[in-house]
Amino acid sequence: MEQPLMLYNTLTHSKEEFKPLHPPFVGMYVCGPTVYGEPHLGHARPAIVFDLLFRYLKHLGYKVRYVRNITDVGHLEHDADSGEDKIAKKARIEQLEPMEVAQYYMDAYHDAMDKLQVQRPSIEPRASGHIMEQIQMVQEILDKGYAYVSEGSVYFDVPKFDAEHGYGKLSGRVLEELFANTRTLDGQEEKRHPADFALWKKAAPEHIMRWPSPWSVGFPGWHIECTAMSTKYLGKTFDIPPGGIDLMFPHHESEICQSRIANDCTSARYWVHNNMITINGKKMGKSLGNFITLNEFFNGTNDLLEQAYSPMTIRFFILQAHYRSTLDFSNEALQSAQKGLERLMQAYHNLQGLKAAATSTVSVGDCYQRCTDAMNDDLNAAMVIAELFELSRHINAAKDGKESLSQADIDLCRKTFDTFAFQILGLTDEASETPHAEVINGLMDMVLEVRQHAKAQKDWTTSDQIRDKLQSLGIAVKDGKDGATWEWRQ
Amino acid sequence: MEQPLMLYNTLTHSKEEFKPLHPPFVGMYVCGPTVYGEPHLGHARPAIVFDLLFRYLKHLGYKVRYVRNITDVGHLEHDADSGEDKIAKKARIEQLEPMEVAQYYMDAYHDAMDKLQVQRPSIEPRASGHIMEQIQMVQEILDKGYAYVSEGSVYFDVPKFDAEHGYGKLSGRVLEELFANTRTLDGQEEKRHPADFALWKKAAPEHIMRWPSPWSVGFPGWHIECTAMSTKYLGKTFDIPPGGIDLMFPHHESEICQSRIANDCTSARYWVHNNMITINGKKMGKSLGNFITLNEFFNGTNDLLEQAYSPMTIRFFILQAHYRSTLDFSNEALQSAQKGLERLMQAYHNLQGLKAAATSTVSVGDCYQRCTDAMNDDLNAAMVIAELFELSRHINAAKDGKESLSQADIDLCRKTFDTFAFQILGLTDEASETPHAEVINGLMDMVLEVRQHAKAQKDWTTSDQIRDKLQSLGIAVKDGKDGATWEWRQ
Numbered sequence: 001m002e003q004p005l006m007l008y009n010t011l012t013h014s015k016e017e018f019k020p021l022h023p024p025f026v027g028m029y030v031c032g033p034t035v036y037g038e039p040h041l042g043h044a045r046p047a048i049v050f051d052l053l054f055r056y057l058k059h060l061g062y063k064v065r066y067v068r069n070i071t072d073v074g075h076l077e078h079d080a081d082s083g084e085d086k087i088a089k090k091a092r093i094e095q096l097e098p099m100e101v102a103q104y105y106m107d108a109y110h111d112a113m114d115k116l117q118v119q120r121p122s123i124e125p126r127a128s129g130h131i132m133e134q135i136q137m138v139q140e141i142l143d144k145g146y147a148y149v150s151e152g153s154v155y156f157d158v159p160k161f162d163a164e165h166g167y168g169k170l171s172g173r174v175l176e177e178l179f180a181n182t183r184t185l186d187g188q189e190e191k192r193h194p195a196d197f198a199l200w201k202k203a204a205p206e207h208i209m210r211w212p213s214p215w216s217v218g219f220p221g222w223h224i225e226c227t228a229m230s231t232k233y234l235g236k237t238f239d240i241p242p243g244g245i246d247l248m249f250p251h252h253e254s255e256i257c258q259s260r261i262a263n264d265c266t267s268a269r270y271w272v273h274n275n276m277i278t279i280n281g282k283k284m285g286k287s288l289g290n291f292i293t294l295n296e297f298f299n300g301t302n303d304l305l306e307q308a309y310s311p312m313t314i315r316f317f318i319l320q321a322h323y324r325s326t327l328d329f330s331n332e333a334l335q336s337a338q339k340g341l342e343r344l345m346q347a348y349h350n351l352q353g354l355k356a357a358a359t360s361t362v363s364v365g366d367c368y369q370r371c372t373d374a375m376n377d378d379l380n381a382a383m384v385i386a387e388l389f390e391l392s393r394h395i396n397a398a399k400d401g402k403e404s405l406s407q408a409d410i411d412l413c414r415k416t417f418d419t420f421a422f423q424i425l426g427l428t429d430e431a432s433e434t435p436h437a438e439v440i441n442g443l444m445d446m447v448l449e450v451r452q453h454a455k456a457q458k459d460w461t462t463s464d465q466i467r468d469k470l471q472s473l474g475i476a477v478k479d480g481k482d483g484a485t486w487e488w489r490q
Numbered sequence: 491m492e493q494p495l496m497l498y499n500t501l502t503h504s505k506e507e508f509k510p511l512h513p514p515f516v517g518m519y520v521c522g523p524t525v526y527g528e529p530h531l532g533h534a535r536p537a538i539v540f541d542l543l544f545r546y547l548k549h550l551g552y553k554v555r556y557v558r559n560i561t562d563v564g565h566l567e568h569d570a571d572s573g574e575d576k577i578a579k580k581a582r583i584e585q586l587e588p589m590e591v592a593q594y595y596m597d598a599y600h601d602a603m604d605k606l607q608v609q610r611p612s613i614e615p616r617a618s619g620h621i622m623e624q625i626q627m628v629q630e631i632l633d634k635g636y637a638y639v640s641e642g643s644v645y646f647d648v649p650k651f652d653a654e655h656g657y658g659k660l661s662g663r664v665l666e667e668l669f670a671n672t673r674t675l676d677g678q679e680e681k682r683h684p685a686d687f688a689l690w691k692k693a694a695p696e697h698i699m700r701w702p703s704p705w706s707v708g709f710p711g712w713h714i715e716c717t718a719m720s721t722k723y724l725g726k727t728f729d730i731p732p733g734g735i736d737l738m739f740p741h742h743e744s745e746i747c748q749s750r751i752a753n754d755c756t757s758a759r760y761w762v763h764n765n766m767i768t769i770n771g772k773k774m775g776k777s778l779g780n781f782i783t784l785n786e787f788f789n790g791t792n793d794l795l796e797q798a799y800s801p802m803t804i805r806f807f808i809l810q811a812h813y814r815s816t817l818d819f820s821n822e823a824l825q826s827a828q829k830g831l832e833r834l835m836q837a838y839h840n841l842q843g844l845k846a847a848a849t850s851t852v853s854v855g856d857c858y859q860r861c862t863d864a865m866n867d868d869l870n871a872a873m874v875i876a877e878l879f880e881l882s883r884h885i886n887a888a889k890d891g892k893e894s895l896s897q898a899d900i901d902l903c904r905k906t907f908d909t910f911a912f913q914i915l916g917l918t919d920e921a922s923e924t925p926h927a928e929v930i931n932g933l934m935d936m937v938l939e940v941r942q943h944a945k946a947q948k949d950w951t952t953s954d955q956i957r958d959k960l961q962s963l964g965i966a967v968k969d970g971k972d973g974a975t976w977e978w979r980q
Contacts, residue, residue: 065590097612097613100613103611103612121593122587123587123589123590125589126619129616129620130619132621132701136702436926438963439964440926440929440933442959442962443933443963446937446940447936450936469932473928473929474929475929
């Protein structure tokens, strides 16, 4: 019997069968990047994990509306309700209009995501483009008595929410503990309770990003944007609001509060959270000196990196771990991912030229079904990759003549690779996707033929010269019983 | 003496010296695409022409803030104040949320612009993201008595503006003539005068894109977005609002009215308009059956096209005509542009291997200065290209040993190409930019050496076989006095 898709729901601490609200439609809302710096590893993991989810839901036949916003206003330093707006601060430093900064880093984010083969969302709304919707929602929360105005700012009344609806269901945070742990930050004195969070902030005179509102000229709090935009584009309740585990508190918890009051309902059903990334065992951070941008990975231009790592290596590495596990980046781990990915792509390449035998001497079993089962089990891409490695072993053995595969098994292997490696995991064969792959293949045929001819004449000097020259071009020649083959050197 | 940059100003019907308001800063606002369909030639010309202007201003040392908006709301069919919103209509047809349609075509537009080497603007604001600013500006115009509310919509009072400020200065349109020529369109009966244009439109019940306002739940008129967004990001008066000549009336004329009243000043100083594109002598249009998207050009997938034309061929073709001339697309013209571009790139390639002589036998003169003069004369890129062709002729003659060039002249040629062909015209050598150009060059060295060897042995069979095989891979071999060279077949 076909297993249904099970997703781990942070809200219930258990894997639940995924049943969309309005099949065949699925609504997904991801809190996207705050565009004030170069895209880095911390952007890559959630984007790739939710791309996996997006692709798999489409594979299952759902029509997915995937909304991923751009936070270009309202995200203050310290992720709290004080400090300077992250984008405005960068603008002040660089003497630019804040929207110029947002545009630059938004473009950089898009470029990096394209390289990582992250499919584009259906709608990418910008927080600054939905100020009216946010003001309207703040007004609704005020009208319902769950917020108050203080010195021109508006705060959500967390104790009142807690008493009537229970606060902290997602993160497990208890209000009394929050109270004890909160630092006294600038602006906090305006709040009735330290756990209260800003829905609207009055702008200080030097704050350049500002809009009029019934309460003050100011800007929206960080949390309200996602509730306002998800309501606008997906409705009051939608299916999946995936996000990094760092967003669970306070961001997602605040969204739950806002939505419960403004929309009188639960905002979302399946709270899917990916775990964190560490670098050599430590949290990544600019202040920790271990911050690596995606472009630095792609170009190898960071002292922490021994080499460049291609976008597909990064993607493959991220997919090799389950999304709910922490993931540690190191040169060794990335080099191992690079080799693994090349092994898979080489096996797929070998599969194309494989001659079918009458019967198979190895059992590939129902590899397609096993991959499906793995994906249905809370998106276990790591297990899918293990299956693909196992298939690669059989394919390579068949290519070397040590085993044989029937036509049916060859077809099944191909279907499994096409569906899972390429379509769902979203991997690409970077080497074969160059615009001139055909030309290179043609030229290599000619060069290898010349070398074969030289060898037949026992002209070892020429044949060695050709091999060396190819080596210097990054091409490795392998002599086999049916003649020579070549591959890109690893 | 250095000539200053002269730009043709539609407002004064003359070339004027360009003097920015606040040097070294320059503000440029381009009315960008209405994102409801595939990007086509009509998008390519203004984008490339204003990219030329953007690049040249930066070359002159200006710090340019280039704002190009996305029209994702308010642009009604017929470019008039009635009919259905273009994006909402497409959404209804495809059963999508309007913003899903806008996102899809915005992404497609960005992809096409990237391929055409159009540099990205500094800020790309979306009309739907600036509803508040537009409402605020409409209110200012109402407060100053130059607009009126009618059935929940707000219209600009053109006769009043005309009486006090004079209407039609940009386009030369006279109010009485407009009156005579205006068709009676749906919604027109709400207006006091047929030339009045909408600042805000009340939404019909079936209209899905809608926002609250003091006058009705509705959406902004098309013209107000550009005035609101240019004011926000560039100030009340800025330097250049370039656009297609089709935008001059009514769009730019309306902007002038809005800005004069809301901001009490002239909105912009240099009105630069590019001329239209025709296809085989006819206006391009979906209803005329000669509509070709940019992707169709790139892939050759349109019955009107005899072949595919690369993005650089399209770019080169557009730059070969002066931006104020009409430009007619035909297969012949594009094929000729393709050959011309290849000739330039081949000459640049030849230049790299050129050996300097003690003296030059031809005069390249001060080609760099002549290119500068051409650009300063109202962006005469066509003249720059003619200069580059002339240089190519000398370079190729020098390569063939028919003429010679001194080191100083070689350096000047290189500087002229680097600055004008690549940096300012924004051309790229598509053939040499493949990721594996080095590998292909290396393999070709080996193959041509084998062929040379065969020829030396008078083994014509082998040498012909190699030539034919290369031909099938799209590579042409040319035998010269210093051995064979190769190039991509044209």
